[in-house]
Amino acid sequence: MKHIEYLDVLYENGNLTGQRKPRDLVHKDGDWHRAVHVWIMNSNNDILMQKRSPQKESHPDEWDISYAGHVGAGSTSMKTAIREAKEELGLNVSETDLKFLFCKKNQSVLNKGTFINNEHDDVYLLRKDLDLSKIKLQKEEVSEVKWFTLDDLRQILHERRQGFVIHEEEYLALLNLAALKIMSKHKKPTEEAKMLRDALKKRGVLVYIELYDGFKHVDLALPKARLDVEVDGIQHLTDPHQIVADLARGHYSHKDGYDTMHIMNETLHKHIEKIADALAEASKIRDKKLNIHLS
Numbered sequence: 001m002k003h004i005e006y007l008d009v010l011y012e013n014g015n016l017t018g019q020r021k022p023r024d025l026v027h028k029d030g031d032w033h034r035a036v037h038v039w040i041m042n043s044n045n046d047i048l049m050q051k052r053s054p055q056k057e058s059h060p061d062e063w064d065i066s067y068a069g070h071v072g073a074g075s076t077s078m079k080t081a082i083r084e085a086k087e088e089l090g091l092n093v094s095e096t097d098l099k100f101l102f103c104k105k106n107q108s109v110l111n112k113g114t115f116i117n118n119e120h121d122d123v124y125l126l127r128k129d130l131d132l133s134k135i136k137l138q139k140e141e142v143s144e145v146k147w148f149t150l151d152d153l154r155q156i157l158h159e160r161r162q163g164f165v166i167h168e169e170e171y172l173a174l175l176n177l178a179a180l181k182i183m184s185k186h187k188k189p190t191e192e193a194k195m196l197r198d199a200l201k202k203r204g205v206l207v208y209i210e211l212y213d214g215f216k217h218v219d220l221a222l223p224k225a226r227l228d229v230e231v232d233g234i235q236h237l238t239d240p241h242q243i244v245a246d247l248a249r250g251h252y253s254h255k256d257g258y259d260t261m262h263i264m265n266e267t268l269h270k271h272i273e274k275i276a277d278a279l280a281e282a283s284k285i286r287d288k289k290l291n292i293h294l295s
Contacts, residue, residue: 090136
């Protein structure tokens with residue numbers, strides 16, 4: 001007899017409705033529900049990806065998150081992250097191993113409209129070195145696993161490569177975490193960049209600081225708006241070599257699908273609140289116009 005998995009039905013804001021439904025009906029009716037995404041990163045900053053089983057209802061035979069799963073009725077995302085590690089990969093994981101990154105909305109329609117996915121995804125990071133030959137795969141869910149480098153991840157994102165389930169916001173978070181680790185030894189964000197980042201975060205804008213895109217470090221990246229923001233000193237207007245370098249940097253970002261804007265330090269100090277308000281609103285406008293789906 002087939003086991004029926006029940007899920008808590010949520011409101012769009014993520015709160016419980018008090019209703020529980022079988023998983024199949026949740027996806028048939030397009031109900032909001034919760035899931036977990038767990039990314040495994042080793043000490044070399046490589047990312048583990050799994051290839052989904054050909055029997056999967058959504059995205060069969062495509063490379064995806066290290067492991068993931070629906071949060072069952074009455075359960076929590078943390079308990080689910082621990083359980084799914086054991087079920088899908090045979091890993092013993094504890095709460096202290098998992099770092100919560102953020103929660104995001106994920107909406108998609110697949111299989112000619114018969115599979116409607118409206119999810120609140122709790123995203124976690126698990127730092128762990130693994131011997132892939134010793135991993136016990138749940139064949140009904142996972143066909144194989146493989147390490148991908150950060151350069152692989154950037155290229156996959158840039159190309160929108162076929163055969164991969166692209167989670168743009170999550171890819172960028174992983175790249176940012178690795179950049180921050182490197183940056184602690186090499187490049188520090190300026191006080192002005194941190195000031196603008198904090199102001200944007202207060203306004204609910206997803207923003208990364210000193211994000212390395214494989215070519216350069218960007219002062220601030222707003223992925224939903226596909227916008228890079230450079231907070232500059234006066235040399236960016238008075239040094240001809242710096243001007244040429246900035247043009248090259250902007251050209252690279254544009255090829256990657258991002259536009260670049262520059263804000264002078266002095267202007268930022270004088271008008272931080274107005275600039276943050278305008279950027280937050282511009283981010284919403286661009287997000288809507290570009291119709292970016294981050295998963």
